[in-house]
Amino acid sequence: CGVFAAAAVASRMLGLGGAQTAHAFGTAGSMAGGLMAAQEGAMVKRVHAGRAAQAGVYAALLARRGFTGIENVLEIPFGGFYHAMSERYVPDFVTAGLGEKWETLLVGFKPYATAGAIHASLAALDGIMGENELGANNIERIDVRCTTYCCKHVAWRYEPRGVAAAQLNMFYALSAMAIDRAAMIEQFDEQRLADPRLLAFMPRIHVEPDPAFDALGHAFRYALRMMVACRDGRSFERQSLHRPGTPDNPLSASRIEAKFRLLAGRVLPGGAVDEIVTTVSRLERLDDVKQLSALLVPAR
Incomplete structure (x- = not known):
């Protein structure tokens, strides 16, 4: 959906009228793309945001010159954007608070070099290890209970297929945090992706969806509970409803x-x-x- 935001901004900057802007949206919608399947290692993941911005600007420039797009691109029943994305879409959600609620004020920051869906688990493990002076060798098992969304998004079987695959994989990221106590640039260097120490630690990590977190709704999609069992019999637990870096759990x-x-x-x-x-x-x-x-x- 990034193409629509880019088309809207570009249309405003070009001073387009309502009809031209609608055509810009219609053209942008036809150029929308970017599949999350790229997360399992494809370099094209890096192109998604830039390509959306490029397409939105291009659509607005075409509209200024009279090029027509799909006039009701969002809601048209056959082949429209809403129908392509979901059978149960809610159009009013898009315009709720229009002109009063500014989503840019809700933009978050990422404290780690990974997918946002991994951040709550990284913060939990970092906190547990730091507060209890644990090293990776002290840990027998890590259990993560999270939403089904997070499970599907980042808790898939890791294979060293590229930097993007590591950055969007919870098993890799938590292993890096346990061993390096960090999850930033160095942990996702090409030379680390098949590090035997990281691969050997991954079987200690277990991730399962928790219906209780799913029931909280979309606003709590990053909620989780982590349990860390140590080899000396001690165990520690931490729960988080919002990932660090969001307005509900801001960074300093x-x-x-x-x-x-x-x-x-x-x-x-x-x-x-x-x-x-x-x-x-x-x-x-x-x-x-x-x-x-x-x-x-x-x-x-």
């Missing part, structure tokens, strides 16, 4: 900044990273946002 400003510095520092000099952080802190007071965008370009 310092943690967000630390992640930015870690990632940006790999492509920008330290001075530039510092300047970006300072500029963002006074973003609302800038005379021109180009002051920020100019800092984001790596020196050649």
Whole structure:
């Protein structure tokens, strides 16, 4: 559905009227794509977001020149977007709070370099190990009870088929957290994907869906309970209803900044990273946002 957001923004920036914007949506809908099956190792996963943005802008540019799209692309019964996605769609959900509720204020941040559906389990394991001074060798078994959504999305049998496969797999990510006490860039390096230590730890992890979490609804799709059993007989448990980084379980400003510095520092000099952080802190007071965008370009 990213093409529709991109088409909407591009249409607004181009000053298109209602009819032209509808045609932009109709064209964008015909170019919608991106299948989550790519998570099991395909490099095309990296293209999804950019391709959606490209298609939305392209659709708006075509509409400006009179190109027509499917006028009722969302709700048309045969071949429409809603019908293609679900037999039980709720159109009113799309427009609920329109002009009053801004979804951009609900955008989350990812503390780990994995799919968001794994973050609650990573935070739980990190917390249990840190609070009880556990190492990977102390752990006999990890049991995760989560939603059916998370099970299907990230708890599939891991095979070292590429970075994307590791980043979207709970068994790999939890093994990395147990052994490295981290799940960031280094843990998803190509050289680590078939690490014997990680592969050997995975059988200790057991993931099952919990109907009680499913019953909480979509807003609690990342809810889980983790039980860690140790070889010395001790056991620990932790439950979370929201993954870290969401509005219901936000990250601290310092943690967000630390992640930015870690990632940006790999492509920008330290001075530039510092300047970006300072500029963002006074973003609302800038005379021109180009002051920020100019800092984001790596020196050649």
